[in-house]
Amino acid sequence: MAAPIIRVGNTDKEVSKDLCQFVIDKATSSIQERGTFTVGVSGGSLVKYLCNGLPSSKTDWTKWRIFFCDERHVPYDNSECTYTLYKTGLVDKVGMPPENIFPINPDLSVEDAAVDYEKKIRLVFPETDIPRFDLLLLGMGPDGHTCSLFPGHQLLEEKTRIISPIKGKADIVQRVLEGKEEVLLPAARVRPTNGDVIWYLDKGAASKLKNI
Ligand SMILES: O=C(O)[C@H](O)[C@@H](O)[C@H](O)[C@H](O)COP(=O)(O)O
Numbered sequence: 001m002a003a004p005i006i007r008v009g010n011t012d013k014e015v016s017k018d019l020c021q022f023v024i025d026k027a028t029s030s031i032q033e034r035g036t037f038t039v040g041v042s043g044g045s046l047v048k049y050l051c052n053g054l055p056s057s058k059t060d061w062t063k064w065r066i067f068f069c070d071e072r073h074v075p076y077d078n079s080e081c082t083y084t085l086y087k088t089g090l091v092d093k094v095g096m097p098p099e100n101i102f103p104i105n106p107d108l109s110v111e112d113a114a115v116d117y118e119k120k121i122r123l124v125f126p127e128t129d130i131p132r133f134d135l136l137l138l139g140m141g142p143d144g145h146t147c148s149l150f151p152g153h154q155l156l157e158e159k160t161r162i163i164s165p166i167k168g169k170a171d172i173v174q175r176v177l178e179g180k181e182e183v184l185l186p187a188a189r190v191r192p193t194n195g196d197v198i199w200y201l202d203k204g205a206a207s208k209l210k211n212i
Pocket residue numbers: 042043044045046070138139140141142145146147148149
């Protein structure tokens with residue numbers, strides 16, 4: 001792998017401008033070469049950078065196909081839904097055909113939504129086992145996570161599936177409450193010398209606990 005290229009902007013505006021110019025250049029060359037531009041996007045600050053900079057750009061939006069590198073399993077009207085942020089902040093603004101953006105189906109279970117999403121991707125990349133997108137735009141969180149893949153998570157070892165479901169807190173709840181970790185996770189260090197610790201969990205978060 002070639003060494004990473006690092007580009008630093010002095011302000012958010014500069015970062016957005018530089019990034020969006022790169023995306024548009026990539027879109028132009030992909031559309032020229034193959035007739036479409038397939039791009040995967042993430043959530044977080046990337047949404048702001050893209051939605052601020054892209055709408056005023058010149059490109060053939062009908063040739064774009066937007067997928068999600070990670071997405072939260074929430075209804076479209078939830079403020080945490082990355083799809084809706086791009087739909088309102090980009091797709092609707094530029095008049096891109098709504099079928100050119102591919103959301104997950106939050107009405108399905110997390111597992112079924114992952115299977116369904118893989119099918120959606122394969123329809124756009126019918127001739128290949130491992131789809132190759134023209135561009136994948138990833139963000140990184142303060143702990144180094146990307147695509148909802150957190151440090152030490154077992155999904156980091158996944159080598160075959162192209163889409164995997166990840167159940168938010170279930171793994172970490174199990175580690176905090178039942179793990180035998182040498183270095184305790186922050187939440188596992190809540191140990192009052194005088195008083196109780198009470199966890200209120202929804203079913204999903206509690207789903208990996210063995211001792212309840
Ligand atoms: O669930 C995720 O993994 C996030 O949605 C991810 O897509 C986001 O890119 C990072 O969390 C970075 O976010 P910031 O750019 O806001 O730091």
